[in-house]
Amino acid sequence: MKQLNRRQVLTLLGGTAVALGFGAPVLAEKRKIRVGALRFTSHSASFIAQERGYFAEAGLDVELVFFQAAQPMAVAIASGDIDYAVTAVSGGLISLAQKGAIKVIGGALSEEAGIDGQQILVSDAAFKAGVTTPSMLDGKSFGVTQTGSSFHYMGSQIAAAENISLSFKPLQKVGAVIGALKSGQIDAWTIVPHIAKPLAKSGTIHIIGAVKDYVPDYQITTVFTSAKNASSEQELTKSFLAAFSRGVDDYTNAMIDQADGEDGMNEMVDLIHKYVYTDRPREKAAPSIINGTMRLNKGAALNIASIQNQLDWFQAEDLVDKSISIDDLVDQSYVDIL
DSSP: OOOOOHHHHHHHTTTOOOOOOSOOOOOSSOEEEEEEEOSSGGGHHHHHHHHTTHHHHTTEEEEEEEOSSHHHHHHHHHHTSOSEEEEEOOHHHHHHHHTTSEEEEEEOEEOOTTSOOOEEEEEHHHHHTTOOSGGGOTTEEEEESSTTSHHHHHHHHHHHHHTOOEEEEEOSSHHHHHHHHHHTSSOEEEEOHHHHHHHHHTTSEEEEEEGGGTSTTOBOEEEEEEHHHHHHOHHHHHHHHHHHHHHHHHHIIIIISOTTHHHHHHHHHHHHHTTSSTTSOHHHHHHHHHHTOOEEOGGGOBOHHHHHHHHHHHHHTTSSOTTOOHHHHBOTTSSOBO
């Protein structure tokens, strides 16, 4: 497929701003690639692969490019501004996949029983007015970055399970959602624990539930690339996934299994702190980074049933075309399919 420029991508979206083994040989000459990420603990596999030289050993010269929301990353992949990224499935991503611009090639962050996951939050004003459980959110406002974002999906799943109605408020950026929740301009939101727990500790926001109770085994984020890379740059793509997966293993070993004890965890926290909560001193950032520990899929394996459920919801809500199939969205040849 011919590479789309950014204007063409935005036009396609209507202005909305998206099993080969890992034994790939190291490339003879380093390939320069740009990898999209958010400054979240959940993106630690990319940070680890960069810091510990796994990308370099796989023949990749990686520049990390940071975003503040999911859909702009999909646009950047389709336009060629970045080459690989990790983010949640969004309406923009699905629409670009339908146009043949991008492909999901693996999984990253997942909800898992026994591990603290994304939390359901309410403002102090809502909490004091009696909203202490998700069932009490009927008629309340719920913050999202964009219509058709993962936040929109999660809120809708909660509303459906509780048989309630929510008013979704698009605020474009995570920081804007946090500000609106703190000030009481919106009533509720969901977010990963390394953000949720410190907010709750401040007393201005309260945790009233967990996403995993409503969306069990939710494949929160995926690894994706351009359709061109997926089909024509297979060795490059395998090399990226191999290095990324080494980062996943190190993260799991240090933060979940704690195989190297407190010293191993502290070393990992130091590494992650170079990218997450960089505006805080280490001693204040560390608890939030540790609180953010969630499952990253080994080998970037993908929970295809969860992706299908998400696709079904986007289609049912008329946020994407009903003709798109899971094969339009996902290239299932790269990783284990769960």
